[in-house]
Amino acid sequence: HPPGLQMQGIPPLRLENCRAKGGAPGFKVAILGAAGGIGQPLSLLMKMNPLVSVLHLYDVVNSPGVTADVSHMDTGAVVRGFLGAPQLENALTGMDIVIIPAGVPRKPGMTRDDLFKINAGIVRTLCEGVAKCCPNAIVNLISNPVNSTVPIAAEVFKKAGTYDPKRLLGVTTLDVVRANTFVAEVLGIDPREVDVPVIGGHSGITILPLLSQVKPASSFTSEEIDYLTNRIQNGGTEVVEAKAGTGSATLSMAYAAAKFANSCLTGLKGDAGVVECAFVASQVTELPFFATKVRLGRGGAEEIFPIGPLNEYERVGLEKAKKELAGSIEKGVSFIRK
Numbered sequence: 001h002p003p004g005l006q007m008q009g010i011p012p013l014r015l016e017n018c019r020a021k022g023g024a025p026g027f028k029v030a031i032l033g034a035a036g037g038i039g040q041p042l043s044l045l046m047k048m049n050p051l052v053s054v055l056h057l058y059d060v061v062n063s064p065g066v067t068a069d070v071s072h073m074d075t076g077a078v079v080r081g082f083l084g085a086p087q088l089e090n091a092l093t094g095m096d097i098v099i100i101p102a103g104v105p106r107k108p109g110m111t112r113d114d115l116f117k118i119n120a121g122i123v124r125t126l127c128e129g130v131a132k133c134c135p136n137a138i139v140n141l142i143s144n145p146v147n148s149t150v151p152i153a154a155e156v157f158k159k160a161g162t163y164d165p166k167r168l169l170g171v172t173t174l175d176v177v178r179a180n181t182f183v184a185e186v187l188g189i190d191p192r193e194v195d196v197p198v199i200g201g202h203s204g205i206t207i208l209p210l211l212s213q214v215k216p217a218s219s220f221t222s223e224e225i226d227y228l229t230n231r232i233q234n235g236g237t238e239v240v241e242a243k244a245g246t247g248s249a250t251l252s253m254a255y256a257a258a259k260f261a262n263s264c265l266t267g268l269k270g271d272a273g274v275v276e277c278a279f280v281a282s283q284v285t286e287l288p289f290f291a292t293k294v295r296l297g298r299g300g301a302e303e304i305f306p307i308g309p310l311n312e313y314e315r316v317g318l319e320k321a322k323k324e325l326a327g328s329i330e331k332g333v334s335f336i337r338k
């Protein structure tokens with residue numbers, strides 16, 4: 001039997017025969033935190049992705065049930081489950097992409113930074129596993145606070161000697177998904193036709209939608225700009241409050257994570273012109289990490305696009321965002337260095 005959870009009476013998998021749609025070799029994807037609120041629907045969506053040939057579902061609880069359930073879908077990917085720390089290495093070995101939604105979510109009244117205490121250690125342990133078992137994998141980091149967990153992951157990889165900044169991506173797609181939706185509502189058009197760049201980071205005022213760069217080109221009143229900026233920056237809190245103590249965004253996040261992972265896979269496959277916003281190591285500002293549009297290719301984030309022209313409202317927002325981001329990045333870095 002290959003490693004992973006085994007169910008009685010199931011014959012060994014002929015993994016060498018696993019293929020993506022159309023006979024292509026396909027990619028191997030692991031989800032760490034697969035039994036969680038994001039992890040479960042994300043597992044479902046990745047099982048439906050025709051570019052995935054092998055899907056590893058890892059969690060510290062409940063991964064056997066999620067694995068059994070998702071594995072019955074008659075889509076291409078072979079699904080294997082992994083439970084608890086002793087199985088982490090088997091979950092990670094050979095993976096092309098590792099998606100990490102492991103960690104605690106917010107409750108009303110909390111900031112994302114309040115999650116640092118618990119999630120920083122979780123992300124460190126999981127990234128140590130990545131460095132050891134699949135150092136060339138592209139990492140999609142979802143666990144909050146993203147503004148600090150991405151610097152934590154970078155420091156772990158540096159320590160292990162495996163750091164490739166192009167392969168470490170903080171997932172900010174949900175901010176773009178929300179921005180596209182809210183802007184489309186204001187404009188009265190289909191959100192699928194809207195493209196709003198969202199730069200900076202993934203928390204409060206560090207989330208900076210660039211409404212001056214919206215496609216299709218649109219103009220907004222100052223009331224609309226205030227409303228849209230506030231709603232996009234507080235979209236996560238809107239869901240946390242509506243869920244009233246039972247968690248934060250899971251379904252829209254799973255959608256966003258699946259969209260982003262699909263772009264990473266499409267880039268890995270060699271398609272040209274795959275562009276997404278992501279929080280990455282960057283030189284577009286004086287900060288070591290910053291979210292902008294990036295071009296995804298075989299090597300991960302192969303090109304980082306500049307911010308582009310800003311209006312005065314956005315310039316003010318950028319200065320505020322950078323101030324807060326600097327502290328969050330430093331907090332992540334010193335968690336590992338100290």
Ligand code: NAD
Pocket residue numbers: 032033034035036037038039058059060061101102103104105106115119122125126141142143144145146171172173174175202247248249250253
């Ligand atoms: P959840 O509590 O429903 O699920 C988290 C899962 O992680 C649980 O199944 C838990 O068992 C698992 N887990 C805990 N420690 C683990 C470990 N050491 N190894 C593997 N798995 C472990 O939470 P959720 O709603 O799925 O949210 C997960 C994280 O994603 C939170 O930190 C949340 O803030 C964050 N989040 C980020 C974004 C974003 O845009 N980047 C959006 C939504 C949520």
Ligand code: LMR
Pocket residue numbers: 105106112144174235236237239240248249
């Ligand atoms: C979100 O933006 O929905 C996530 O970061 C979860 C949260 O805590 O808001």
